[in-house]
Amino acid sequence: MAYRLITQAVIVGTRVVGRAFAEAYKQAAASSQYQRAQAKAGNGTGRASVSTGMTLEEACKILNVKPPQNGKADMEEVMERFKRLFDSNDPKKGGSFYLQSKILRARERIEAEVKPTLEKEAQESEVKEGWNPKLYKDR
Known part of the structure; x- marks a missing residue:
């Protein structure tokens, strides 16, 4: 039974x-x-990125920066804000791992938005200047 x-x-x-x-x-x-x-x-600027799961607007609010205009953003300001917020939310200093993750995803989302423009500019400058390979000497 x-x-x-x-x-x-x-x-x-x-x-x-x-x-x-x-x-x-x-x-x-x-x-x-x-x-x-x-x-x-x-084009997906208002929608969440599949990799970060965050909209561009949300990323800009988290880092308190202006949204990229025409694919261009002040990446020095973004990195400075990222470093300051990331370090201040370190769990070892009493911060939150969740907030650190959000800050990291916000930076990645802005970089993903700006990356194609930066690559295009780099390619155009290389074409303008000519190809200069980087040579490294062995010790």
């Missing part, structure tokens, strides 16, 4: 876990499909 109770408990538990897993999978698939549709629809 005990084996019947144990068997029924296992079957009921399996059903519950199976249904929960199926529902979670449906939600993840719907979210992924929505993200792909949003990525195809626009």
Whole structure:
């Protein structure tokens, strides 16, 4: 008789876990499909970045900097604010790891927004100046 109770408990538990897993999978698939549709629809400046999960506006508010204009931002100011906030929220100094993570993701989001413009400028300057390989001497 005990084996019947144990068997029924296992079957009921399996059903519950199976249904929960199926529902979670449906939600993840719907979210992924929505993200792909949003990525195809626009440039994504107002939407959350897939890698950081943060909008550009949110990143600028966290670091208290102006949003990049035409793909250009004052990266020195961004890095200075990042370093100050990151260091002040160090868990060893009584800060919050969660806040440190948010600050890091904010910097990464702004860098992702500015990176294509910086790469294009670097490529144009290299074309203008000519290719100068960096030579390193062995000791």
